[in-house]
Amino acid sequence: MAALSRAALFTGALLIALGLGVFATKTLVYGLPVRPADTRGLWQVELRITVRGDGRQGSVTALLPGPAEGQVVLDERSTSDRLQFSIRSRDDLRTGVWQGRLEGVHEIFYQFRVQSRGVTFPLPDGPVPAPSKELAKGYGRASHEFPASALEVRDILDRLALPPAENAVDRLRKVFAFVAHEVATAASAGSDALLTLSQREGNETGKARLLVTMLRAAGIPARLVRGLELRELASPEEQVWCEAWLGTAWIPLSPTDGFFAERPANLVPLGNGGREPVEATGAQALGYRFRSLQERLRPEEVALLMEPESALLADVSLYKLPVGTQSALRALLLFPLGALIVSLFRNVVGVPTYGTFMPLLVAFALRGYPLGPGLVLVAFVLAIGVGTRLALERLRLLMVPRLSIMLCVVVLSVAALSLIGDSLGVRDFFAGVLFPIVILTMLVERFTIAIAEEGPREAFVPLAWSLLVAVAIHPVFRNAFAEHAMFTFPELCLVVMGGLVWIGGYTGYRVSDLLRFRALAAEGARG
Amino acid sequence: MTPGPPWRGMRRAGVLGINGRNALYTLRCNPRRFYPLVDDKLATKRLCEAEGIPVPKLLATAHHHFELRRLLAELERFDSFVLKPVRGAMGNGIVVVLGRRGDRFVRSGGREISREGFLYHAAGIISGLYSLAGHSDSAMVEERLEAHPALAGLCTDGVPDVRVIVYRGVPVMSMTRLPTRHSAGRANLHQGAIGAGIDLSNGRTHHAILRGKTVGVNPDSGVSVIGVPIPEFDRVLEIAVHATDQTGLGYVGADVVVDARLGPVILEMNARPGLAIQLANRAGLLHRLEAVDALPELALPLRDRVKLGREIAERCREREAA
Numbered sequence: 011m012a013a014l015s016r017a018a019l020f021t022g023a024l025l026i027a028l029g030l031g032v033f034a035t036k037t038l039v040y041g042l043p044v045r046p047a048d049t050r051g052l053w054q055v056e057l058r059i060t061v062r063g064d065g066r067q068g069s070v071t072a073l074l075p076g077p078a079e080g081q082v083v084l085d086e087r088s089t090s091d092r093l094q095f096s097i098r099s100r101d102d103l104r105t106g107v108w109q110g111r112l113e114g115v116h117e118i119f120y121q122f123r124v125q126s127r128g129v130t131f132p133l134p135d136g137p138v139p140a141p142s143k144e145l146a147k148g149y150g151r152a153s154h155e156f157p158a159s160a161l162e163v164r165d166i167l168d169r170l171a172l173p174p175a176e177n178a179v180d181r182l183r184k185v186f187a188f189v190a191h192e193v194a195t196a197a198s199a200g201s202d203a204l205l206t207l208s209q210r211e212g213n214e215t216g217k218a219r220l221l222v223t224m225l226r227a228a229g230i231p232a233r234l235v236r237g238l239e240l241r242e243l244a245s246p247e248e249q250v251w252c253e254a255w256l257g258t259a260w261i262p263l264s265p266t267d268g269f270f271a272e273r274p275a276n277l278v279p280l281g282n283g284g285r286e287p288v289e290a291t292g293a294q295a296l297g298y299r300f301r302s303l304q305e306r307l308r309p310e311e312v313a314l315l316m317e318p319e320s321a322l323l324a325d326v327s328l329y330k331l332p333v334g335t336q337s338a339l340r341a342l343l344l345f346p347l348g349a350l351i352v353s354l355f356r357n358v359v360g361v362p363t364y365g366t367f368m369p370l371l372v373a374f375a376l377r378g379y380p381l382g383p384g385l386v387l388v389a390f391v392l393a394i395g396v397g398t399r400l401a402l403e404r405l406r407l408l409m410v411p412r413l414s415i416m417l418c419v420v421v422l423s424v425a426a427l428s429l430i431g432d433s434l435g436v437r438d439f440f441a442g443v444l445f446p447i448v449i450l451t452m453l454v455e456r457f458t459i460a461i462a463e464e465g466p467r468e469a470f471v472p473l474a475w476s477l478l479v480a481v482a483i484h485p486v487f488r489n490a491f492a493e494h495a496m497f498t499f500p501e502l503c504l505v506v507m508g509g510l511v512w513i514g515g516y517t518g519y520r521v522s523d524l525l526r527f528r529a530l531a532a533e534g535a536r537g
Numbered sequence: 538m539t540p541g542p543p544w545r546g547m548r549r550a551g552v553l554g555i556n557g558r559n560a561l562y563t564l565r566c567n568p569r570r571f572y573p574l575v576d577d578k579l580a581t582k583r584l585c586e587a588e589g590i591p592v593p594k595l596l597a598t599a600h601h602h603f604e605l606r607r608l609l610a611e612l613e614r615f616d617s618f619v620l621k622p623v624r625g626a627m628g629n630g631i632v633v634v635l636g637r638r639g640d641r642f643v644r645s646g647g648r649e650i651s652r653e654g655f656l657y658h659a660a661g662i663i664s665g666l667y668s669l670a671g672h673s674d675s676a677m678v679e680e681r682l683e684a685h686p687a688l689a690g691l692c693t694d695g696v697p698d699v700r701v702i703v704y705r706g707v708p709v710m711s712m713t714r715l716p717t718r719h720s721a722g723r724a725n726l727h728q729g730a731i732g733a734g735i736d737l738s739n740g741r742t743h744h745a746i747l748r749g750k751t752v753g754v755n756p757d758s759g760v761s762v763i764g765v766p767i768p769e770f771d772r773v774l775e776i777a778v779h780a781t782d783q784t785g786l787g788y789v790g791a792d793v794v795v796d797a798r799l800g801p802v803i804l805e806m807n808a809r810p811g812l813a814i815q816l817a818n819r820a821g822l823l824h825r826l827e828a829v830d831a832l833p834e835l836a837l838p839l840r841d842r843v844k845l846g847r848e849i850a851e852r853c854r855e856r857e858a859a
Contacts, residue, residue, distance in 0.1 A: 357556060406657045408602070409664035459666065464728065517561055523554035524543045526749065526813075530821060531546035533857070 018515025022508040029504030036499060046306035046494035051127050051275045053240050054305050056333035057120040059298040061290055063112020068292025070118060073236060073281035076104040079259075080129035081278065083122050090118040103281050112293050121333065123305060126240075128275040131261050138178035138257040141231045145255055149231035155219060157204055158226035166207065167227055181228050182254055182261075189221040189265040217265045218250045231255035235262065236287060237279040238300060243378050246300045248287060249277065301333045303340075306494045328497060336497075341377070341487075343496040346506040348373060348483045353513045355479045360522030362472040364456050369479035371449050376480065377487045384484075385477070387427065388450070394423045395454035417451045550857070551821030553812060558788075562826070566705065566787025567808050574784050575806040578623050579677060584783050590776050591802040593679045593794075598623075600675040602663055605656050608676065617681040620655070622662040624674050628725045630667030632658055633681060633695075645722040646694055682802065685795040687768045691715050692731075693757045695722030699735070699767060699793045699801075701777035702810055702822070705835055708774050708846035709825040711735040712817040713742060713767060718757045724792075726813045731755060733762045734818030737850035740770030744819045751819075773801045774843045780806060782839070790814075824853045 036042045061070050074097065075083050088095050093108040093116060108118055141150060152158035170188055173180045194211040203219040206212030212220060218234055225232035232254045238246040251264035262273045273279075280287055290296040328339055348370045355361050355369075363369055376384035398419045402412055453476070460469030486492050496502055524531070547554075553562075574580050585592045596618055599608040612618060620632040632655070633645040641649045650658070659676045661667070668674035683689070684696045691697060695716030702710045712734045716722045719729035726732045731752065733745035742765045745752050754761050767773060777791035780803045790810025793801050815821055828849045829835075837845070 360555060406653070406660075408660060409666055468727075515560065517554075517557045519544050519547060519552070519554040520556060523552070523812075524547070527547055527550075527552045527554075527815065528543055529751070530550045530552050530815060530819065531543040533546070533550045533819065 013518030014512065014515050015517070018511055022511035022515070025504050025508030025511060027508075029501045029506075029508065032501040032504075033499050036501075042498060043307065044495070046490050052123065052125045052305040052307075053276075053278075054123050054303045054333055054336075055121070055238070055240070055246065055278070056301045057118075057288070057298060058301070058334075059108075059118040059120075059288055059296070060115060061112060061118065061293045061297075062115050062295040063293045065111060065113045066292045067110070068112040068290060069107055069109040070288065070290045070293070070296070071285075072106045072120065072288045072298075073285060074104040074106045074120075075122060075124055075278055075280055076102055078102075078273075078279050079131070080127045080273065080275075082125045084125060086120070086122040088118070088120045091116055093118065105281070119332065124278055126275050126278055128273065130272040131259060133179050133261070133271055134257055137176040141255055141257075145231045149233050149255065150226050150229070152223075152226065155203070156223040156226055156232075158223050160204060160223075162204060162207060163223055163227045167224065172228060175229055178230055178256055182225065182230060182256065182263075183270075185224045185228055185230075186221065186263055186265065186270060189217055189224065190268060193217055193220065193265070195266050214266045215250050218252050221252050221263075221265050225252075225254055233260075233282045235279050235282045236285070237277055238302070240276045240278060240302045240304075242304055246302045248300070251277075253282065301337070303333050303337050306490060307498075328500065340493050340497045341374070343500060343503070344487050344493060345370065345374075346503050347486050347492060347496065350506050350509055350513075351483050351486065352479060353510055355475075355482070357513050358516065358520060360520030361475040361479070363476040363479055364453050364472050365449075365476075368449065368453060369476050370483060372477065372480035373483035373487055376484055381481065381484055385481075388477070390427070391420060391423055391450055392454060392457075395420050395451065396458055399454055399458045413451065413455055416454060420451050420454070547821070551823035551825070551827075551853075552815060553822040553826070555812065557823075558809075558812060562704075562788040563809055567789075568785065571785040572808050575786065575789065575808050576624050578621065578625075578805055579675070581780075581803070581806055585780055585803050588779065588783055590780050590783075591799055593619075593682055593796075593799075593802055593804065595677060595679055597678045598675060599659060599663065599677075602660055605659050605663075605676075608659065608678065609652060609656060612678060615680075619679045619681050620659060620662070621677050621679065622667040622674050623677050624668040624672070625662075626667070628723045628728065630658075630662055631723070633722060635681070646718075682794045682799075682804075683797045685768045685797050687766070688713070688715075688795060689797070691755060691758075691760055691762055691765065692717065693755075694718055695720070695724060696794055698724050698804055699773050699777075699795065700810070700814060701774060701791045701793065702814060703778055703781040703789050703791060704826050704829050705787050706778060706782060706837075707829045707832075707835070707842050707849070708737065708778055709829060709849065710814055710818055710820070710822055711737055711774070712814050713765075715755060715762060717747070717755065726811065726817075731762060732813055732817035733765070734814070734820070735767055735770070736854065737774075737847045738854070739766075741766050744817065746813070746816045749813070749816060768795050769801055771843075774846070775839060776801050776803055778839055778843055778846075784808075820853065820857055824856070825849055828853065 037044055057072060059070055059072065070093070074086070075081070076099070077083070088106065090108050093110040095106065095108050098105050098107060106120060157163065166188075170184055172184055175181070192210060193206060195214065195217060196211050197213055199209065199211045199213050199216060200206060201213050201215040201219065203216065203223045206216035206220045222232040222234055232252055235251050235253050237249055237251070239249045240246050251262060251267065253260040253262050255261075261271050263270045288296065288298040328336065331339065349367070352367065352370055356363065356366070372388060376388070379387070395416055398416055402415060407415070457469055457473055460472070574584060579598070582592050582595060596615060597608050597611040599605050616637065617635050620634070622630040625631065632650065634642045635645055636643045638649060641651050642655055644650055662674055662676040665673045682696050688697045692715040697713055697715045699711060699713045701708050712732050714724040714726060715731040715733060716724050717729055717731060721728070724730050729748060731745055731747045733742040735741065736743045742763055745762045747756070753763055773793045773795065777793055781789040781791050784806060786808055790807040792804040792806070794804050795801050812822075832845065835842070
């Protein structure tokens with residue numbers, strides 16, 4: 011008796027050969043990169059705008075990334091139905107305008123790649139020359155937004171005892187230190203400059219406005235900058251910071267995030283001034299959302315994938331999909347690898363788990379977190395679920411309503427955890443967990459039944475194995491190389507399938523058989 | 538002793554692993570469409586009754602929640618009975634009622650259950666709590682069997698049964714499963730029952746395991762479980778083969794209880810019988826299964842096939858002993 015039938019051996023080998031063949035062609039003939047490049051600071055960003063109108067002429071305006079120190083915008087693309095797109099550039103402010111008759115719902119996509127590195131700006135040593143008339147007029151004057159001539163602003167500057175005007179760098183430092191350290195940050199506080207000053211508390215915009223106001227009052231031209239903070243495995247966050255003119259250049263600084271004369275690599279400025287990132291005229295409703303994805307390829311490699319020598323290759327490249335779809339597919343294409351690991355554990359090692367793909371889903375849920383905290387979250391939800399299940403036992407409810415009640419409790423506990431997470435400053439706490447949490451409800455039910463039926467020890471063993479298999483899959487789900495390889499070469503799924511055919515056709519002993527029947531093995535060895 | 542990897546010794550001993558059982562025997566010999574005949578205990582019962590194979594008598598059934606009150610009313614006439622899920626697995630969800638104490642039922646093992654508790658349990662069965670795939674199920678109540686005096690002495694609690702593996706109409710291996718206090722009266726090895734392998738040629742137990750380890754006595758009572766003759770063993774094998782013949786399945790485990798009153802009756806059948814029977818017999822299944830495959834003719838009368846199975850078992854045991 012062979013451990014693998016000839017048919018299974020052949021089918022598996024065929025699938026593996028097919029997958030590797032396509033893979034080899036793509037890498038060797040067309041030169042697609044096998045390893046992800048070290049592309050820290052290379053991002054793909056997508057802005058999706060939804061606008062609704064009643065048939066009048068209108069326009070949508072969005073701030074676009076422009077040339078900035080340490081930042082290169084690579085390829086910009088826009089698709090929009092029934093609207094005219096044009097880019098306007100004035101001074102260093104770039105905007106995209108979509109114009110036309112707004113009728114019904116319009117969807118606008120704007121995509122770009124940006125390469126951004128952190129930049130440190132040198133501060134002038136000597137005295138700083140007075141700003142030009144034009145600059146002083148544009149960025150030095152008091153306005154509604156920046157009431158630089160208000161009495162209380164003068165007052166506080168007097169109290170700060172600023173150094174003389176030609177020593178602009180020290181002036182800047184002193185004002186910055188005041189707003190950064192003496193004024194508290196609270197998301198719920200106001201965004202008005204004077205209110206922020208009087209209450210010594212403001213939100214991000216309020217603090218930035220106060221800093222600009224005080225700098226202008228102190229004779230240093232200053233302005234607001236809006237931009238995006240790009241984050242891994244999460245949507246970009248809109249940010250506001252400031253820039254001050256020190257004779258030769260605009261110096262970025264943020265009284266909230268605390269950077270001074272530098273710009274972190276993951277901040278992409280979109281434009282200066284008081285404008286919202288997306289505005290519309292003649293529209294009834296407007297909504298927008300930024301998404302981003304850390305790019306794993308160098309720009310020239312992306313070009314190779316987007317427009318390769320072979321037209322066929324271009325047609326099947328996943329890189330041309332919208333950013334949201336791409337990031338979903340990147341996660342999805344890791345599932346076959348996870349399933350392969352589950353099959354190995356179940357059919358070759360022979361461990362019991364609750365539900366076939368439960369470990370896979372738990373591992374997926376933990377994708378956004380390091381292992382330790384992720385397991386604590388799962389344990390927390392499991393504990394609440396099992397506690398509820400035992401409490402419900404007394405009520406003697408029928409199964410489906412009882413399961414539904416547990417689902418409610420599990421969902422509520424997730425909501426509570428998210429609130430706790432938010433107050434601790436952890437955003438998107440449970441973003442990825444929401445879906446598999448529902449499956450945890452089923453795990454709770456099976457676990458409690460097993461406790462009653464077979465005792466706590468027997469019930470705990472499959473639970474421990476389920477989590478252990480999830481732990482084994484977890485690093486694969488967080489591996490940049492695996493993600494890149496499966497996304498760039500989806501044909502590797504065929505290789506995985508070939509491996510699965512082999513595992514599925516394997517009729518030899520499992521590791522668990524070897525342990526269980528070891529007494530008989532001794533018998534056979536004696537005979 | 539030849540040193541070597543454990544799988545070589547196991548292969549030589551003819552041990553059947555889980556993958557081997559699934560791929561080579563159950564997947565190949567058991568057509569899926571016949572599974573309901575053994576997974577559904579009511580269907581099994583009808584099948585056997587039509588052929589005159591003895592089974593425990595059905596007392597009542599409930600397919601829907603609203604029928605549960607009626608079920609309870611119908612049971613007033615009986616003192617002892619067994620509540621089971623129709624599509625249960627591994628002995629889960631079974632309640633054995635020995636008698637009444639006031640308004641409450643006395644379960645095996647001395648625990649009591651109120652009428653409300655009994656109804657709640659039956660409702661759980663109908664909701665599918667104990668069924669194979671979690672689908673909704675039905676509850677059935679059977680007469681309670683009583684162990685044959687020759688076997689009753691082996692265990693303090695519950696009813697022992699005899700598991701017979703039948704491959705393509707030939708019995709190949711057998712064991713008796715003795716409930717212990719730890720298995721709470723249930724005859725399932727993974728729940729802590731004793732499995733005692735039966736020598737097919739003489740119908741006596743020859744080796745026994747408890748939780749995978751060799752034992753000689755029942756730890757509850759200290760009674761030896763080795764060398765015990767199974768009463769009416771010929772008849773046990775015959776009804777096992779007769780019942781499995783009706784299913785259309787090629788690799789089946791038949792569970793037979795030797796009742797004090799009725800003699801051997803078919804309790805249920807299983808299309809995915811466990812592999813621990815090999816440990817209980819201290820012998821692998823593979824050599825016996827291969828010997829059946831090597832037989833020139835399988836379309837034989839029932840008694841001849843039982844005889845063939847016993848001969849194969851004897852031959853294999855002699856070879857193992859050599």
